Structures are given as structure tokens and as C-alpha cells.
Amino acid sequence: MDGDILVSWDYPPRCLSPHVLPARSHCEELTWHPPRGDGQARVVRWTCDCGALFYELCQAGGLRFIRRTRRDHSIDESDRWQAREADAMWIALLHGLAR
Numbered sequence: 448m449d450g451d452i453l454v455s456w457d458y459p460p461r462c463l464s465p466h467v468l469p470a471r472s473h474c475e476e477l478t479w480h481p482p483r484g485d486g487q488a489r490v491v492r493w494t495c496d497c498g499a500l501f502y503e504l505c506q507a508g509g510l511r512f513i514r515r516t517r518r519d520h521s522i523d524e525s526d527r528w529q530a531r532e533a534d535a536m537w538i539a540l541l542h543g544l545a546r
């Protein structure tokens with residue numbers, strides 16, 4: 448019986464962070480730029496990295512932006528926004544309303 452439990456257990460635990468939903472038809476197109484390379488950017492939120500790419504919401508110098516990292520480690524950065532607008536963009540990204 449213990450064996451049955453172990454089989455159905457997903458161990459090591461994965462996917463503790465949110466996944467982005469697939470882009471919807473009325474999805475907003477974000478503008479992606481090469482990274483500025485400001486090393487002090489602080490990661491505020493992040494998505495699960497189990498897929499082909501993952502996203503991080505970063506804070507740098509009072510502004511926030513979204514960083515997109517692909518499996519091959521190529522990185523793009525969104526425009527920079529005030530925290531309030533950036534957080535809204537982050538939510539839209541998670542829900543497939545921005546990409």
C-alpha cells in the first residue's frame with residue numbers, strides 16, 4: 448500500500464511556481480528588447496521554469512520590467528513601467544492576455 452502511494456507521488460516536487468496560460472486571441476503584444484545588463488535587478492516574481500521559457504518580474508531603479516529567458520538562455524526584457532503598471536502586466540502575462 449505504501450508502494451502505491453509512492454508511485455503516485457511526484458517526487459522530487461516540481462512546478463511550485465505558476466505557469467503562464469497560452470496566449471489568447473486578444474493577447475497584448477509586449478515589446479521585447481535585448482537585456483540592458485543592469486545587474487542589480489531584483490527578481491520579484493517568477494514563473495515555473497519547466498517549459499521552453501520562463502518569465503521573471505524584475506525591479507530595477509524604481510521601475511519594473513518582465514524578463515523572458517529561453518531554454519537556450521537567450522534573454523529578452525520588456526519595457527519598464529511603474530510598479531503598479533508592471534504588476535498589472537505580470538498578471539496579464541500569467542493569464543495569456545500579454546505576451
Ligand SMILES: [Zn+2]
Pocket residue numbers: 461462463466495496497498
Ligand atoms: Zn512547471
